[in-house]
Amino acid sequence: MGDTGRHKWFSFHHHRSASATTMPQHNSPGETPTEFLCPITGFLMSDPVVVASGQTFERISVQVCRNLSFAPKLHDGTQPDLSTVIPNLAMKSTILSWCDRNKMEHPRPPDYAYVEGVVRTRMDSLPPGSGHRIAKSEILPPVAENSNSNSDYDSVMGAIRSRSRTSLSSTTSLPLHQTRPINHSTRIQNSFSTSDYSSFPPMSPEEEEIYNKLTSVDTIDHEQGLIQLRKTTRSNETTRISLCTDRILSLLRSLIVSRYNIVQTNAAASIVNLSLEKPNKLKIVRSGFVPLLIDVLKSGSTEAQEHVIGALFSLAVEEENKMVIGVLGAVEPLLHALRSSESERARQDAALALYHLSLIPNNRSRLVKAGAVPMMLSMIRSGESASRILLLLCNLAACSEGKGAMLDGNAVSILVGKLRESGGAESDAAARENCVGALLTLSVGNMRFRGLASEAGAEEILTEIVESESGSGRLKEKASKILQTLRGGGSEFGEGAEAREWNRMLEASGLSRSQFQQGGQKGGFAYSSQF
Structure with missing residues (x-):
């Protein structure tokens, strides 16, 4: 985040009611890396955590926002999803090492009352309706500091799947032989009524046509809508961006976990095509797709798995996605695909996805712990x-x-x-x-x-x-x-x-x-x- 954006965002930080003792006293050098600063307080983070949408915050800042049912708008116009919290141990270690190198005190947690004052000031300064209120049903207990990686994965995956299935009932409850899942489609249609999108920009004719098919009462229409989306986004860069809307992504989030192979495969292929454009990469990850993609990679159809590997490769190219994809548990299933997939293209894409993920230190550690080194040395021996x-x-x-x-x-x-x-x-x-x-x-x-x-x-x-x-x-x-x-x-x-x-x-x-x-x-x- 650039200096200009940060000054705009932090202009209210020095809350008049907060005394000097309520603020953490950090003798920061002039060039503190911006990624070490909490986007809410502007201070060096003592206990950084990753939230469900991928950003890193001071833990107390997230607690305050959740307690006030408020999701602040960040400098880039996005609103973070604070429903799940994972300790960012790699960031914490990096911050402490940086402090030691610069002969600085280690950061101390900010006072709760001070952070609350900062957030309340932010809330008061916004026009009515411009802030996002968090529903209590969206808030899950944070992941414990000493929890293992499996429970981290299960917590995040469960949170996103729960929210996804609350608004978009999945087809996983349907028997495979059913051809007209009326109840499922009706639930999709009811979940995405016109009133739900009243604040969204109007749909283009192309988006509206696809949207109507994906919310139809007939599974055949779902298939046709996904095939149309897949073909439309295959080679047209402009269309990839214009069709990567919250409406379409919400429907894809439900359809990619369908037990109908054709539906799941075309949904996965559509995500690959949408993810090819840089502006879409962060949007897709922050929409909660990574846990769902990993689910398909573990248990989906062979063709859908191949597309999912391509999607993870494409998403991993974006620097801000690397940490989130690693934290959410993509490393081990990608390693399994690299070793065991029958598709040469899937193996190549798995290797490239892991390559991009390994460009950051914490994912290298995950790869080593997952046994990547002996596996890859064995593969080199065999060519x-x-x-x-x-x-x-x-x-x-x-x-x-x-x-x-x-x-x-x-x-x-x-x-x-x-x-x-x-x-x-x-x-x-x-x-x-x-x-x-x-x-x-x-x-x-x-x-x-x-x-x-x-x-x-x-x-x-x-x-x-x-x-x-x-x-x-x-x-x-x-x-x-x-x-x-x-x-x-x-x-x-x-x-x-x-x-x-x-x-x-x-x-x-x-x-x-x-x-x-x-x-x-x-x-x-x-x-x-x-x-």
């Missing part, structure tokens, strides 16, 4: 999706847990062996470069690497790469840096240089992080899923 698996391993090698797991799993020997197998084949050029990239990342600031590489005979094959007339300049540069380390001249790979070298390696490979924040086919990998 499965080698190039993209190696890219994933490059990311995991950039964190201490991943590096340790790779070294313990004999990764150096496996990677050197892969280099020998590929030889100078042009078809394996990308895999060779990624393989050397993974070795380079493992070599950074690690005392064990030299001995393991020597034992595996890495120097010989790396020397061949450097002296070869074929091969890209990037490949030779990476191999040369590893040789420098093996021969004792790699002082730049000492402590504290790991992150810098990793970023340089990404940039040299044309894989800078900024590419993956652009969305669409212009940045990073081209999407393999478009339906």
Whole structure:
């Protein structure tokens, strides 16, 4: 969030009735990262939590807003969903480390009365009807700090599914042989009466036609409406944006959990197409789709699972979605799909989804804990999706847990062996470069690497790469840096240089992080899923 937006939002923070002792006293340096600041108080967060819509707040700020049944409008015009709270331990650890580096006190929780004054001032300053009141039925108990990852997942998934099914009754209650589910369709139609959308912009003729089919009393109309939505959004960028409305998303949220395979498959494919546009990526995640997509990935039809993997890949490209998708539990089912899916496209998209998720540290830890390293090393041995698996391993090698797991799993020997197998084949050029990239990342600031590489005979094959007339300049540069380390001249790979070298390696490979924040086919990998 930019400075301009933050000044506008925080102009009321210093509430006159709050004394100096009620505010946390942080001697913040001039350039405090904005993501460390609570969007409500503007202070460094002492107990950051992720809410259901994906934003991070100070826990007390969320408690106050919930107690006052108020969801503030943020600087970007969105209103957060405060119904569920998950401790953001990765953010908390990052903030504390930043404070230590800057010789600052660790942040203390703000006083409840002060935060309440801030929120009440905000409420009073808004025109009537411009704030969102939270219904008590929407508020669920927060996730406990010491709860395990399964209960975190179940809490968030249950909350979103509960809200979804309250407003949009799912077809899961219907027998598969029923062809005219009158009760289900009637419930959909009643749930989305005209009065529910009285505050929404008027529908375009195209949206209205699709909307009428999706709210029909006949399942055949649902199928036709979804097929029309899928075809319309397949190649038209403008239509993807214009049809990604709250009305359509609400209906898709119900239809994607349908037990009718055709309905579920076309709903999933429509979400993939809508998600290709950058403005839609955050909107889809904040509409509560991630838990539903994960449900389909675990138990949906084979074709629907393939589309869901493509959707998660597309959504994971957006920087702000990476944390939420990881927290909600997408890592393990994506790993399972990477290993076990019968579809080559599904395996490729699963690898790319995991690659994008692994660009943030907490998701790397999740991957390591889920057993990704031994699984991927086994896949490299067998030659499965080698190039993209190696890219994933490059990311995991950039964190201490991943590096340790790779070294313990004999990764150096496996990677050197892969280099020998590929030889100078042009078809394996990308895999060779990624393989050397993974070795380079493992070599950074690690005392064990030299001995393991020597034992595996890495120097010989790396020397061949450097002296070869074929091969890209990037490949030779990476191999040369590893040789420098093996021969004792790699002082730049000492402590504290790991992150810098990793970023340089990404940039040299044309894989800078900024590419993956652009969305669409212009940045990073081209999407393999478009339906």
